[in-house]
Amino acid sequence: MxxxxxxxxxxxxxxxxxxxxxxxxxxxxxxxxxxxxxxxxxxxxxxxxxxxxxxxxxxxxxxxxxxxxxxxxxxxxxxxxxxxxxxxxxxxxxxxxxxxxxxxxxxxxxxxxxxxxxxxxxxxTAPEKPEAFRFAAFGDMGVNAAAAAHVALIRQQEPDFSFVVGDLCYADSSGGTGVGGPDTQDFAEWDRWLRQIQPSARSTPWMTTVGNHEMETGNGELGYAGYLDRFSLPRNGVDGAPVTYSFVYGNVGFIALDGNDASYEIDRNADYLGVDQDRWLVGQLATMRARADLDFVVVGFHNCMFCTNLVHGSDGGNRDRWEPIFDRFSVDLVVNGHNHCYERTHPVRDGAPVVEAPRGAVVDSRHGTTYLTAGGAGQAVYPVGGQALSYVTIAGGARVPEATTWSSVTDAQHSIGFVDVTPRDRAGVARMRLTALATDGSVIDRVTLRRSSRTGE
Ligand SMILES: [Fe+2]
Ligand SMILES: [Fe+2]
Structure with missing residues (x-):
């Protein structure tokens, strides 16, 4: 039979x-x-x-x-x-x-x-010609009451999209270290996180990047399979790295990098792209800076290039690879997470502040790059930073003390960054105003980056 x-x-x-x-x-x-x-x-x-x-x-x-x-x-x-x-x-x-x-x-x-x-x-859809717009910037959200409150805050602030710099749901709590194995994994957390963000993400795009917690043990060679199964990202990144991409909205170019590829602190995926990502980054920046209709460039990735918080400090790997490139192309704003706090630097060039930018300042971003740590989107916050002496992790993992003269504003509260971009005014000056809001909507920090399209100004 x-x-x-x-x-x-x-x-x-x-x-x-x-x-x-x-x-x-x-x-x-x-x-x-x-x-x-x-x-x-x-x-x-x-x-x-x-x-x-x-x-x-x-x-x-x-x-x-x-x-x-x-x-x-x-x-x-x-x-x-x-x-x-x-x-x-x-x-x-x-x-x-x-x-x-x-x-x-x-x-x-x-x-x-x-x-x-x-x-x-x-x-x-994005406008054909530059017009005023708003985007949210943050990372390190997780599934928790603060994160849910932030989704409500984001809806209330009505950004056109969110730029999210990794450590999304923490389905793998080992964070790329591999310590703990399967005991640290709960992949159902992805569904809880996606349900949590839906009230915002169903009507405004969430443009995400990978953090160390997206390196999931046993989930693909790089650990990114869980992330890539759930997101449909632009397909214009580094060959072999679908987690990287770029896009232009209005007068701003956005670049999403894989910070794990350049990290000395957590080296699970270090140098899997190496020079290929750096070449792609240079190509993207050269193209964006050659466009007459773009004023600003914003780069997002997870690990901190400049942060005083003592939990993770700054990552010398990302600095070694990308700081000279950011300086060369005068990147306006770098958005990082990883340290669960808020911090903003003065404009930095060659590792040093070039001008004071306290709360409320208006700065010419041609002179230096502003580094933002926006890691306070929901996970338990780290103790306050702002130390005069912090550290940078160097090749091999050693932590080397360093003075933090580049740090301007630190805050240990949960927060979300909102950036209001305005196109050129009659004088040819475009502006990006960053406002960091605590969970209750109170203002933690505000700074305006300006850039003139006219040479010599
Ligand atoms: Fe995190
Ligand atoms: Fe992280």
Whole structure:
């Protein structure tokens, strides 16, 4: 007698870093409402957007419809991925050919064993020409009450997008050190985190980077598989490093680096890209600085280049690799996390402050780079920094004491950075105003970076 056939199954080809393998996706078992809906821009935020979401199990015919009015009308293909140690399935719809400065409606729809389920939302593409906009900047969020309060604060402040510098959900609490093994892992934390951010991320993109806690033990060679399964990032980064990318919004170029590749402090992924990432960075900066329509460049990665906080101090690896490059191209703002606190430097050039920039200052950012530690987005905060003497981790891991004359403002409270960008005024001066808000919305710090488009000013 012929044995019965196994039940019908479905397989899907993975995208992102795990594209080389096939993973089993469990069959649809029940109606599964979309969860953790979040947006990311493509490489061109004027014309490209990705909508991502998860379901508790596999679903039938996942699809996304998008359009400028209630009739929607355009159906977009969906790429579905499974991920390590969870039954959740992650769905990604990359949308191209959008119109700049336009509000779109979208609707997620799919079937389950007990019927169709759906979710809907809206998003807005970046404007064709520079106009005033706001972005949020922060890292080190986790799943906790402070993080949830910050999501509400971000919604209230209505940024156009968030720039998130790693240590997202802490599904692997060993933080790239490998200490603790499976006991330190709970990959369901990703779903809790995505549900936590959905109230903001379903309508404004969250542009994320990797921190040391995205190096998950046993989850791909670099540990990034869990992150890449859940995000649909711009595909214009370093070859072999889909966690890196760049995009332009208005008059600002944004570059997301993999700080783990350059860290001396936590060297799990150190130098897996090496000179390739540095060359890509130089190419991106050269291109951005050659564009007449761009005023500012913002670079984001996780590890601190300049921070007095004694928990992690500053990372000499990131300095050795990138500080000369940032100086050469006069990068305006570097956003880091990792130290769970707030800190802002004076404008720095060649490792030293070039001008005083106390709270409320207006500074010409051509003279130096402002380094921001925005690691207070939710995880337990570290004791206050601001020490006159801190340390930098050098090659081999030794901590070398150093004076911290470059530090301007430190604060140990939880906080979120908000940056208001305005295009050039009649005098040709563009501005980025950084405001750091505590959880209750009170102002911790404020500074304005200005840059003139006219030579000699
Ligand atoms: Fe962290
Ligand atoms: Fe970190």
């Amino acid at each position: 012929t044995p019965p056939l196994p039940p019908a199954t479905r397989r899907t080809i993975l995208g992102g870093a795990a594209a080389s393998s096939l993973l089993w996706i469990p069959p649809a078992t029940a109606a599964a409402p979309p969860q953790g809906v979040h947006l990311t821009y493509g490489a061109d935020p004027r014309r490209q957007m990705a909508v991502s979401w998860s379901t508790p199990a596999s679903v039938r015919r996942p699809r996304l419809e998008v359009g400028v009015d209630r009739s929607l009308g355009r159906v977009v293909d969906v790429d579905s991925r499974s991920s390590k140690d969870v039954r959740s399935v992650y769905h990604h719809a990359r949308i191209g050919g959008l119109r700049p400065g336009t509000t779109y409606r979208y609707r997620i729809e799919h079937g389950g064993a007990t019927g169709a389920t759906a979710a809907s939302g809206t998003f807005r």
